[in-house]
Amino acid sequence: MTSRPASSRYGRYAGGPDPLAPPVDLSEALDAIGEDVMAGYSPERAMSEFLRRGSKDQRGLDALARKIAEKRRDLLQRNNLDGTMNEVKELLDKAVLEERKQLARDIHLDDDDRSFREMQLENLPASTAAAVSDLSGYDWQSDAARESYEQIKDLLGRELLDQRFAGMKQAMENATDEDREAINEMLEDLNGLLEKHAQARTQEDTQAVDRAFSAFMDKHGEFFPENPRDIDELLDALAKRSAAAQRMLNSMSPEQREELMQLSAQAFGSPQLAEQLSRLDANLQAARPGEDWSGSERFEGEQGMGLGDGTGALQDLAELDELFDQLSQSYAGARMDDLDLDKLARQLGDDAAVDARKLAELEKALRETGYLKKDSTGNYRLSPKAMRQLGKALLKDVANRMSGRQGARDVRQSGAAGERSGSTREWAFGDTEPWDIPRTVNNAVLRTVEEGGDPRTGVRLDIRDVEVTETEARTQAAVALLVDTSFSMAMDGRWVPMKRTALALHTLIKSRFRGDHLELIGFGRHAQVMEIEELTAKDAFWDKGTNLHHGLLLANRHFRKHPNAQPVLLIVTDGEPTAHLESSGEVWFEYPPHPLTIAHSIRELDNAGRLGAQTTFFRLGDDPGLARFIDSMAKRVDGNVVAPELDDLGAAVVGSYLGSRGPRASYRDFGGWGGGRGSWVSE
Structure with a gap:
């Protein structure tokens, strides 16, 4: 006998995050x-x-x-909240109209009786609730009219239930007397259970409530499709719905509330249902006073909602x-x-x-x-890991700007030729450096294992495995990047571009030119050597003074620590020096710049020149006085001046650094930055 293959069913995965989704891109x-x-x-x-x-x-x-x-x-x-009232009014109007038709065509009806009935219908109160109440004892002559009136009582009962038990309006449609009796019995038992829970004081009482809850669910579980596991879950679900029903009442006008209260007595043709529901609301409010029982909303639309739908809307609003x-x-x-x-x-x-x-x-x-x-x-x-990731992104942007076109390869090359630096990196298209064979083979072995293969049976090289050795084309460099941290940098929108520039250069040197020595120096009222994490996290604050003199002192100290390296001095500023360091260590500040401050700054710049520093000033802003000052400073030390736009500052600084590592570069040698928007002023 051939067995039938097992069938499979497929659906949306609901066990948590999609296991086939790509990893989060950070x-x-x-x-x-x-x-x-x-x-x-x-x-x-x-x-x-x-x-x-x-x-x-x-x-x-x-x-x-x-x-x-x-x-x-x-x-x-x-x-709006008139849905139930409008539906009741429509049924009432239909019942009255059908009754009048029947009275007009019933030839066997006594004239006095007909006149009395017509007078009753003619003098019904304007209030829908009062009219329904007045007709509760009326002997209907029309079967259609009687059916419409009975539908009012049935509708009211189902709406009141739907207020407390979502979906009950539909479930109780065409309900029989036995169905209504089952509802009344469930409500009686539910109220008894909740009152027993409220009175529980001892552990024995609590255990008795648990048993009563289990018995209640065995008997009436069909009314609770959410299948609560204990009485607390039952209370939570019922109280949220009941509180929303109360908020709906609070949202009605006083006239609407009064009409609804009158009509509730007609639900299922007996006040018993309204009494049980009122008792239920009181029990729930006592058990869960933290729910919002007093809130209200203002509905202003034209689409009427029934009591159940309105309660659901109030639940939605709370959610x-x-x-x-x-x-x-x-x-x-x-x-x-x-x-x-x-x-x-x-x-x-x-x-x-x-x-x-x-x-x-x-x-x-x-x-x-x-x-x-x-x-x-x-x-x-x-973290340092995050800083490296961010620096790589900034460096890639710098490379794109220097290339003058998007999508260009990163600035990776440590040198066009020369001695190996001892560093390796992943191969990229266009690289001509020799392969690092041990690391390439090791990468292939590790990849084979990760992909489930057995390296003992053979390893195939993949282009992803290849690493190349980096080469040094020249001697090491001692780089001092001086960045202006005075408040004007932040005030004029230069704060973030300055930090981006520092991080891009830091990343380039730490990842591609590991033999070079970089020192980041911030100078405001005074100067200080800063780690990259400290500089990038530094807040802008009111700091009166641009102490270039102190910054140059720290730069020259850095150069002297590395006597065998080529000094490279990069200065980013948007203002003339207005502060200098006295021999006592105190800061002297004066604006406009004092000649003594200028003299101190020039003297320390001359010291950098005597140490052989290749100097580039990056002038931010269009102040003519600053331009004249920086031009004269650069000429003293055979330096360069670059006036980039803010978006191109990183490319300008990195390009100047790369130029310092080989023969003296011109603007054309590095393709410009940002499509030629900066200006290069040579010696």
């Missing part, structure tokens, strides 16, 4: 976070800002929050408010893990939940993959 996030950190944000705030903005292919928290706000506004502007708070991340200790993705999918669809999950994974990856580290004070800082 490069764009790191670039954006790095930009904000260099602008003065803390890494924590910078990460929060990125999550709020999102990326070019990824909606951020702000976009999702806007969708939440739009849906909330649409609910209020599209709907939307909760999601908006979660997406705002504005409360203390907020984390992306706080987002309720199920609620978000329910309100905005699966795509919104996918976007939010990606953002949560991104935040988790940033925290757990070592890109953000806590310092001794508990604050987050960009």
Whole structure:
């Protein structure tokens, strides 16, 4: 006998993050976070800002929050709470009309009786609720009229139930007397269970409540499709719905509330249902006082909602408010893990939940993959790993600008020829350096193992395995990058480009020219040697003074520490020196620049010239006085002046550094930066 093959069913994966989704790409996030950190944000705030903005292919928290706000506004502007009242009025009008028709054509009816009935119908109260109440004892002559009136009582009962138990309006359609009796019995048992729970004091009482809950669910579980596991889950679900029903009542006008209260007594033709539901509301409010029982909303639309739909809308509004708070991340200790993705999918669809999950994974990856580290004070800082990643991106941008076209290969080459530097790197198209055979073979073996192969049976080289040796074309360099950190740099928008430039040069030297010695020196009112992490995280603050003299002192000290290296002096500034260091160590400041400050700066620049420093000034801004001063300074030491636009500052500094490592370069030798927008002033 041939067995039938097993059938398979396929559906959406719901076990967490998509296992086939590509890994989280952190490069764009790191670039954006790095930009904000260099602008003065803390890494924590910078990460929060990125999550709020999102990326070019990824909606951020702000976009999702806007969708939440739009849906909330649409609910209020599209709907009103008159749905049930309008439906009751339509049924009442239909019943009265059918009855009048029947009275007009019934020839067997006594004239006095007909006149009395017509007078009753003619003098019905204007209030729909009062009219329904007045007709509760009316002896209908028309079967169609009686059916319409009975539909009113049935509708009211189903709507009141739907307020507390979602979906009950549809479930109880065409209900029989036995169905209604089962509802009344369930409500009686439910209220008894809740009251027993409220009175429980001892462990024995609690155990008795648990047994009563199990018995209740065995008997009435069909009414609770959410299948609560214990009485607390049952209370949570019922209280949220009941509180929304109360908020709906609060949202009605006093006249609407009064009409509804009168009509509720007609539900299923008996006040028993309204009494049981009122008892239920009281029990739930006592058990869950923390729910919002007093709130209200203002519905201004034209589309009427029934009691159940209105309660559902109030639940949706509460859920939307909760999601908006979660997406705002504005409360203390907020984390992306706080987002309720199920609620978000329910309100905005699966795509919104996918976007939010990606953002949560991104935040988790940033925290757990070592890109953000806590310092001794508990604050987050960009880790060295993150700095390297950010520096690589900046260096790639610099390479593109220097090439004059997008997509050009990175500035990788340590030297066109010469002795090997001892460093290796991954091969890239156009490289002519010799292969590093041991590292290439080792890469191939490791890749084979990672891909599940057995290196003992053979290893095939792949282009991804190849590493080449770097070569040095000249002697080592001692590089001093002096960056102006006075407040004018931040005030005129030069703060972040300055930091980007420093990080790009730092990355180039640490990754491609490891034999060179770089010192970063910031000079404001005074100068200081700074690590790259310190410089990139430095906040702009009011610092009166541009102490180029102190910066040059530190640069010359750096050059003297490395007597066998070629000194390279790179100075980025937007102002003339207005401060210098006295022999006592005190800072002298005066504006406009004092001749003594100028003299101190010139003397220290001359010392750099005597040490053989190749000097380039990068002048930011169009101040004629600054231009004259820097031109005269550069001529004293046979240096260069570059006046780049801010976007091209990094390319200008890196290009000058690369030029210092070979024969003296001209603008043409490096292809310009940014399409020739900068200006080069030679000696």
